[in-house]
Amino acid sequence: MAVYTQLSANTLAQLIAQYDVGALVFAKGIAEGISNSNWLVETTGRAGKSARFILTMYERRIALDDLPFFLDLLDHLAAHDCPVPRTIHDRDGASYRMLDSKAVALIEFLPGISVDEPTPAQARNVGAVLARMHEAAKGFGSTRANDLGPEVSARVLAECGEAALSQINPALPALIDHAQRIADGWPMGLPSSVIHSDLFPDNVLMLDDEVSGLIDFYFACTDAMAYDLAVTHAAWAFSADGARYYSDVGSALVEGYESVRPLTAEERSAMPLLAQGASMRFISSRAFDWLDTPADAMVTRKDPMDFVRRLEFYRRQGQTAFA
Numbered sequence: 001m002a003v004y005t006q007l008s009a010n011t012l013a014q015l016i017a018q019y020d021v022g023a024l025v026f027a028k029g030i031a032e033g034i035s036n037s038n039w040l041v042e043t044t045g046r047a048g049k050s051a052r053f054i055l056t057m058y059e060r061r062i063a064l065d066d067l068p069f070f071l072d073l074l075d076h077l078a079a080h081d082c083p084v085p086r087t088i089h090d091r092d093g094a095s096y097r098m099l100d101s102k103a104v105a106l107i108e109f110l111p112g113i114s115v116d117e118p119t120p121a122q123a124r125n126v127g128a129v130l131a132r133m134h135e136a137a138k139g140f141g142s143t144r145a146n147d148l149g150p151e152v153s154a155r156v157l158a159e160c161g162e163a164a165l166s167q168i169n170p171a172l173p174a175l176i177d178h179a180q181r182i183a184d185g186w187p188m189g190l191p192s193s194v195i196h197s198d199l200f201p202d203n204v205l206m207l208d209d210e211v212s213g214l215i216d217f218y219f220a221c222t223d224a225m226a227y228d229l230a231v232t233h234a235a236w237a238f239s240a241d242g243a244r245y246y247s248d249v250g251s252a253l254v255e256g257y258e259s260v261r262p263l264t265a266e267e268r269s270a271m272p273l274l275a276q277g278a279s280m281r282f283i284s285s286r287a288f289d290w291l292d293t294p295a296d297a298m299v300t301r302k303d304p305m306d307f308v309r310r311l312e313f314y315r316r317q318g319q320t321a322f323a
């Protein structure tokens, strides 16, 4: 579920009235998502034609200071022909507003659905759009440090502690040292831009094989572009539990990326380690969330072992995973 806050019809209507988008027709809570409350909003629109939007209330995890970075990034990328939703600014020009003590933003609604089992054709297009996004983001004026880099993964796992990790799965404590080794060998100085860093299939909207929207930029940061490709590879080219690698999907993703932005030799040789770091990033956040979420909570906990299997795959396969 992902509507943590109930808003009355009156409150919603008053909020929508702060934007030049017509009057509220309906607002429906969206079940998908974990971090924020989201509503699909329909209004009477401006030229007698109804219009749809996503209203997001930022509930947790997102620092208010980071919101201008995320919301301005959407506008920058949309203005550079990337399929991302624009931020709707209110009548005073603000990209977000405060409702009680929480920030809310109105975002353009994009059509499309998220695929559960991506095909190679879909992966190729996602790769190409990711590379276009990286190129377009080079001109974005702001930067944001990656606060979930390899050192942080290692620290988060260490802070979870061996005893707690072994309660999730006995294989996890051994990863504390492995995470630190990845961090120690992390390649520095790779070409960077603003990256999405969480481009899972549920953050991509598709119409048939075409990408109609990249959404959920709330982990976006300035970091190595090849790392973003590694995250996307780990997210797209495996069965959900990480037990099966789909080489046709993985190859198509990288081919699509390189059709727009070829990797440098240095980036290519770094891919196996970047993919291990990407796997570790989701192992550590999932392990932390697992221990932080009561077993009877309404949010479904994500299993860190899904990414332990990916990590083992990348360690075993090395460069051949990206051949």
Ligand SMILES: Nc1ncnc2c1ncn2[C@@H]1O[C@H](COP(=O)(O)OP(=O)(O)O)[C@@H](O)[C@H]1O
Residues within 6 Å of the ligand: 002, 030, 032, 033, 034, 035, 036, 037, 038, 054, 085, 107, 108, 109, 110, 111, 202, 203, 213, 215, 216, 218
């Ligand atoms: N701009 C958009 N256009 C269409 N649907 C969207 C848009 N933004 C979000 N959604 C829908 O809302 C759901 C949750 O959004 P998301 O940003 O992923 O939430 P969370 O950050 O809580 O994970 C998505 O799975 C998608 O169905």
Ligand SMILES: N[C@@H](CCOP(=O)(O)O)C(=O)O
Residues within 6 Å of the ligand: 033, 034, 035, 198, 200, 203, 216, 282, 285, 286, 302
């Ligand atoms: N993609 C991450 C979870 C991030 O949550 P999101 O709902 O904000 O996309 C994972 O699979 O662990």
